Amino acid sequence: MEALFTSTVTVALAEIGDKTQLLTLLLASRFLSRKALISGIAAATVLNHGISAWLGSYLGALIPTSIANYVVGISFVVVGLWLLVPDKDEAATGRFDHFGAFCATFILFSLAEIGDKTQVATVLLGAEYHSVLWVTVGTTVGMLLANVPVIYLGEKLLCRLPVKWVQLIAAGLFVAMGIATMWWG
Numbered sequence: 001m002e003a004l005f006t007s008t009v010t011v012a013l014a015e016i017g018d019k020t021q022l023l024t025l026l027l028a029s030r031f032l033s034r035k036a037l038i039s040g041i042a043a044a045t046v047l048n049h050g051i052s053a054w055l056g057s058y059l060g061a062l063i064p065t066s067i068a069n070y071v072v073g074i075s076f077v078v079v080g081l082w083l084l085v086p087d088k089d090e091a092a093t094g095r096f097d098h099f100g101a102f103c104a105t106f107i108l109f110s111l112a113e114i115g116d117k118t119q120v121a122t123v124l125l126g127a128e129y130h131s132v133l134w135v136t137v138g139t140t141v142g143m144l145l146a147n148v149p150v151i152y153l154g155e156k157l158l159c160r161l162p163v164k165w166v167q168l169i170a171a172g173l174f175v176a177m178g179i180a181t182m183w184w185g
Contacts, residue, residue, distance in 0.1 A: 003129035007138025008145070010125070010177070011118050013170035014083055015146035020112045024147040027108070028154055031101035037151050038144065040105025045143045046136060048113040049122045053135040056126025072127050073182030079121055080174030083167055118143065121174070128181060 015021055027037055060068055096104040113119050118139065125135045 001134075003125070003131040003134040004138040004141075006129075006177070007122070007125050007135045008142040010121055010170070010173060011139040011142030012145040013142075013166060013173060014079075014118050014121055015143055016166040016170065018117065018146075020109060020116065020118070020143075021147055021150055023108055023112055024150045025154055027101070027105050028151045030097060031104070033101040034151050036101035037105050038148055040102045041109055041147055042140060042144060043102075044106045044109035044113065045140045048110055048119060049139040049143075050132065050136045052119050052122035053126035053132045053139070056123035056128075056135070057130045057132050058126075059123075060127030060130055068127065070182055072124055073178040073180075075120075075124050076128075076174050076178030076181060078178075079117060079124065080171045080178060082117055082120075083171040083174060128177075 024037070024041065027040075028034075031037060060072065063071060096107050099107065122135060122139045125139065126132060129135055
């Protein structure tokens, strides 16, 4: 259950102000079907984060535990620091809109998550917990916790949310996880 909880919290916090959250806002302004948007986000996240958690678990099993704790720990610290770097606003074109809300969301989220902070975090969580299922479920729930309110409340929510503070908390959480991993293994 630790893998589920930690994966949920870290991704939900890391997602605040992330480019995929801004993508959610853009998609919510283009499409009326909120259920299709949520389903598209969930499907893209399960696919992307499932592969990422598996990769992390696989790589974590290859590296000896004495070395893996330091590699994963240092990686968590690096991701924590990376969270402090603002994402570039990558405007999504409407070229996928004709596929409908679900497909456009699935395609754009799948593409946006490649190499994203939350994808890297999912690989690290997979390496840390060796639980593809619970890490995937947790990161997907975290992604939905951060993005579903944006679908319904949109810009009102993003304007009121102290994004900088949330990013600082998320960065601190990743750094703390990294130190704990290295220290207690």
